[in-house]
Amino acid sequence: MSNPYVPNTDGDRRAMLERIGVASVDALFDDIPAHCRNPGLTLPPALSEMELARELAQMAARNRSIAETPCFLGAGAYRHFIPSVVDYVIRQGAFATAYTPYQPEISQGTLQSIFEFQSLVCELTGMDVANAGMYDGASALAEACLMAVRITGRERLALLSTVNPSYQRVVRTYAEGHALPVDVMTPDGPALSEKHACLVVQQPNFFGYLEDVEELERRAHAAGALYIVVPEPMSLGMFRPPGEYGADIVVAEGQALGVPLSFGGPYVGLFATRREHIRQMPGRLVGQTKDVDGRTGYVLTLQTREQHIRRERATSNICTNEQLCALAATVYLCALGKQGLRRVAELCYHKAHYAAERIAAVPGYSLPLTGTFFQEFVVRCPRPPREVNAALLERGIIGGLDVSEQIDGGMLLCVTEMNGREEVDHLVDALREIGA
Amino acid sequence: MTSSPKDRRYTKEHEWARLGDGEAMVGITDFAQEQLGDLVYFDLPEPGAQVRQHAKLGEVESVKAVSEIYAPLSGEVIEVNQKAMDSPELVNQDPYGEGWLLKVRPADASEMDSLLSAEDYDALVATAEGGQH
Amino acid sequence: MSDGERRDMGSKLSFGRGRPGRTAVTLPDCDVPLAEMPSPSLLRDDLPLPEMSQPEIVRYFTNLACLNYSVDTGFYPLGSCSMKYNPKLHEDLARLSGFAQVHPLQPIETVQGALALMHELQGFLAEITGMHAVSLAPAAGAHGELTSILTVRAYLEHRGESRHKVLVPDSAHGTNLATVSTAGFQCLPIASDARGNTDLAALAEALDEDVAALMLTLPNTLGLFDQNIVQIAQMVHETGAQLYCDGANLNALLGQVKIGDLGFDVVQMNLHKTFSTPHGGGGPGAGPVAVKAHLAPFLPSPFVGQAANGAYVFEEPEHSIGKVGAFHGNFGIMVRAYAYIRSLGAPGLREVSENAVLNANYLLACLREAYDLPYERRCLHEVVFSGSRQRAKGVHTSDVAKRLIDYGFHPPTVYFPLIVDEALMIEPTETESKETLDAFCEAMLVIAREAEEEPELLRSAPHDAPLRRLDEAAAARHPVLRWQREDQA
Structure with a gap:
């Protein structure tokens, strides 16, 4: 036996085969066409637990961890401090090794924590209802667009050009199936028409700056389109929530709330809307109810929207989502709480502004955009950002994202509470050297 | 199985219609609510909507099923039973009375003649129940 | 407390x-x-x-x-979910600083370890499925389904074919049908025959030049290997359609047969089932897609390739359908699945399918006297019974399920697949011992007796759980979906 997770001994197997009435395990696979049977797999030899740990530690070491390297990347994935209680909770086997809570009597842990998650997302976004989560912010946005099409019966999508380009691509992929045209609009570009199902706005936008969300709300609703807002959740620690400025659907990447960067996933998409649209919502919902003894409990509810019941007419095909990441976000928001989240948001704000101000004072560098920003901003570099980043890396710093395709010489930098002042000062000094 | 009320007529899809003064009341049968179990939601057209006999009228949902409702008569929807919308359990409790679904102004009252009588409907249900196992 | x-x-x-x-x-x-x-x-x-x-x-x-039942606390024979044991080392590995603390947009030269892992995993999954190329981008099984069907769509469009129908057997999981609609195709159901295979006559009738693909789960949701598969593949390909495998049940086939050898063009896998990454109470999972060469240029971005100098790079396939997620897929899940494959190797993976199938057939043999077997055949990794005999006594399958909770077991999947009356779908997986299976069978046999003698005991179960039966109708009629603060109430 080479598989440590299989308890059956040879004796067990013999006894079981006898009970089944076959001579060998092989006979159980008789339905497989003979010419394809037992292909043989060419895979590396099995490793013991000790060897595996060593091997993967070596692979991990070939990546540059930003725990040791100052990093100024954001653009949809953010490094924030994660209190130990978060991982302590989500590692518990009773949470981690349960399935989707289909049997509520023995799944109250998962169900109640989803109810907490839905509630917290509502509070954070200022919306009426939130679901149990989507794959990530980008796919949540794509689903929101499809939902807007269902609600309005219109078949054109409109996105503001300052929405994360990666999100725009995911929306296009989903739109392709229904041949929905996607119009990308600049804030002062062509108007929305009565053909548009929605207007999508990211707040703060991809470049870190606040949009005029009230004006955009007026435009979306004047055209009869739904107003979809994609906020950065940490920014909601201090800025007005989309529910206060007329959003119909709010989707967001929840990673910033206690989920490690993990090279891009798993993350969790937040999805919230107004009460009147509940039945068009994709994804799972948990509701409160009572058991036969009158005790409060939680169940999956409004399931007739979902694929296992409505099948080809479901609001989405989503089944498995990102529950454990949603649990991380739940614990994170409870741990930071009312004061902590605002504090972290303000730390990000102040540090980002300190960095922006200092960089703008370095000869050759400037801030090409104006307005209010949160934790991200664009710096115009005196050399191509690609070269600046390479030079920063030589100095042990991971710089920002090269956005020179959209903004001439632009580098999108992100500063969070994790970047100490000395890191920022080091960045400023390095940029000065590189720009000289 | 108690017999269905004789003051109305039925569809094979388990809807009923009762003709009144210039309007018809529409609902689902006792057999339908029994088969569907605890009803939780109805998706029905707004007053003013035109419906066509035997065409899809709306949907009824139980906790774990969705079924379509078909119009027993053609005409214009003039009222939806808000009480039943707010408390779908009414339709379980009293499908022929308080649990009616909507009122229609019939376009052609003679369409009633093409529907099943209570006796014929009961016979249909008896066969359906017999075929359950 | x-x-x-x-x-x-x-x-x-x-x-x-x-x-x-x-x-x-x-x-x-x-x-x-x-x-x-x-x-x-x-x-x-x-x-x-x-x-x-x-x-x-x-x-x-x-x-x-403490209110949750989980694989770590007990037997979880939820059919089609492969609720197997999740190795603990893998949790530590996914949390290594060099994996967990890496930003998705870091310079490529600073993430060569991560890309090497992804590149190797692509290769392992291609080898296991007998396919040419693998995309790791999809975040879950249903996401992989959608990716697959969109890939097929792009391929057909590239060839100038406008096929708008996808065939799905009547035993299929709901995600298959929802996927077809989400991808903009029309869904056409195909009947199963008396042996639980795809009905060839029904298939022949449905196949025409409008059909883009047939989505087949293998083994199917009845736990049965479709005995007509060779003929099905031939029929589908003769009309120019693609053959898609829902690989949710791949656990049954590891090392026994390669999906690609059977004629499939595309398959999605569920790493959180077959490759032992924990289900997390509903995710995160990962749903990689493996395809034959002709579909490879249409896969989503990114794909991990290797440059001439040996460095790993992200590539975009030539006619890619685009992106399906913001970044590169659920990397943390990939680390765990990679570790699983490396820890078992080919012989260990074969033991997985052997023991999963052995365990399911053992349950079939032990329970067939007490519960109806809708298809008189041996099964693969899971067995589907019908509770119709108990139903005749006024006991529903859901009552049997709830009573199992009192005996300390998680219920099987119930009322699915839809083509089996009062279905009970039991998947033991390979990580359960004979003692556990025996104890489970004993409980199932006692419950079958109780259904005859004391049906009320089942109808009011569970009696020994954190909560008793919950009012799902009330929850749906008047949805309370969030807390109400006192100032709002």
Whole structure:
């Protein structure tokens, strides 16, 4: 036996085969066409637990961890401090090794924590209802667009050009199936028409700056389109929530709330809307109810929207989502709480502004955009950002994202509470050297 | 199985219609609510909507099923039973009375003649129940 | 905490547990000069979040965990979910700083370890499925399904074919049908025959030049290997359609047969099933897609390739359908699945399918006297019974399921597949011992007797669980989907 997770001994197997009435395990696979049977797999030899740990530690070491390297990347994935209680909770086997809570009597842990998650997302976004989560912010946005099409019966999508380009691509992929045209609009570009199902706005936008969300709300609703807002959740620690400025659907990447960067996933998409649209919502919902003894409990509810019941007419095909990441976000928001989240948001704000101000004072560098920003901003570099980043890396710093395709010489930098002042000062000094 | 009320007529899809003064009341049968179990939601057209006999009228949902409702008569929807919308359990409790679904102004009252009588409907249900196992 | 208190957990949410002023985390002082704050009109007034201390949080969530049934606490034979044991080392590995603390947009030269892992995993999954190329981008099984069907769509469009129908057997999982619609195709059901295989006559009739693909789950949701597969593949390909495999049940086939050798063009896998990554109470999972060469240029971006100098790079396939997620897929899940394959190797993976199938057939043999078997055949990794005999006594399959809770087991999947009356779908997986299977069978046999003698015991079950049956109708009629603060109530 080479598989440590299989308890059956040879004796067990013999006894079981006898009970089944076959001579060998092989006979159980008789339905497989003979010419394809037992292909043989060419895979590396099995490793013991000790060897595996060593091997993967070596692979991990070939990546540059930003725990040791100052990093100024954001653009949809953010490094924030994660209190130990978060991982302590989500590692518990009773949470981690349960399935989707289909049997509520023995799944109250998962169900109640989803109810907490839905509630917290509502509070954070200022919306009426939130679901149990989507794959990530980008796919949540794509689903929101499809939902807007269902609600309005219109078949054109409109996105503001300052929405994360990666999100725009995911929306296009989903739109392709229904041949929905996607119009990308600049804030002062062509108007929305009565053909548009929605207007999508990211707040703060991809470049870190606040949009005029009230004006955009007026435009979306004047055209009869739904107003979809994609906020950065940490920014909601201090800025007005989309529910206060007329959003119909709010989707967001929840990673910033206690989920490690993990090279891009798993993350969790937040999805919230107004009460009147509940039945068009994709994804799972948990509701409160009572058991036969009158005790409060939680169940999956409004399931007739979902694929296992409505099948080809479901609001989405989503089944498995990102529950454990949603649990991380739940614990994170409870741990930071009312004061902590605002504090972290303000730390990000102040540090980002300190960095922006200092960089703008370095000869050759400037801030090409104006307005209010949160934790991200664009710096115009005196050399191509690609070269600046390479030079920063030589100095042990991971710089920002090269956005020179959209903004001439632009580098999108992100500063969070994790970047100490000395890191920022080091960045400023390095940029000065590189720009000289 | 108690017999269905004789003051109305039925569809094979388990809807009923009762003709009144210039309007018809529409609902689902006792057999339908029994088969569907605890009803939780109805998706029905707004007053003013035109419906066509035997065409899809709306949907009824139980906790774990969705079924379509078909119009027993053609005409214009003039009222939806808000009480039943707010408390779908009414339709379980009293499908022929308080649990009616909507009122229609019939376009052609003679369409009633093409529907099943209570006796014929009961016979249909008896066969359906017999075929359950 | 007493049992009674634990049973009353639901009445008090995090908001009701803390007190104003409490916090669970300390944060550093601001080490830079404060910037001017934005205009108050841009700021929120209120941030209504809980205020709890650290011990309160730990105790609250730990007690919530105690209300959950899980693989770590007991037998979880949920059909088509492959609820197998999740190795603990893999949890540590996914949390290594070099994996967990890596930003998705870092310079490519700083993430060569991660790309090497992805590249190797692509290769392993291609080898296991007998396919040419693998995309790791999809985040879950249904996401993989959608990716697959969109890939097929792009391929057909590239060839100038406008096929608009996808065939799906009547035994299929709901995600298949929902996927077809989401991808903009029309769904056409195909009947199963008396042996639980695809009905060839029905298939022949449905196949025409409008059909883009047939989506087949293998083994199917009845736990049966489709005995007509060779003929099906031939029929599908003769009309120019693609053959898609829903690989949710791949656990049954590891090392026994390669999906690609059977004629499939595309398959999605569920790493959180077959490759032992924990299900997390509903994810995260990962749903990689493997395809034959002709579909490879249409896969989503990114794909991990290797440059001439040996360095790993992200590539975009030539006619890619685009992106399906913001970044590169659920990397943390890939680490665990990679570790699983490396720890078992080819012989270990074969033991997985052997023992999973052996265990399921053992359950079939032990329970067939008491429960009806709708298809008189040996099964693969799971066995589907019908509770129709018990139904005749006024006991539903859901009652049998709830009664199992009293005996300390998680119920099987119930009422699915839809083509089996009162279905009970049992998947033991390979990680359960004969003793556990025997204890489970004993409970199932006792329940079958109880159904005859004391049916009320089943109808009112569970009796020994944190909560008793919950009113799902009330929850759906008047949905309460979030807490109401006192000021809102």
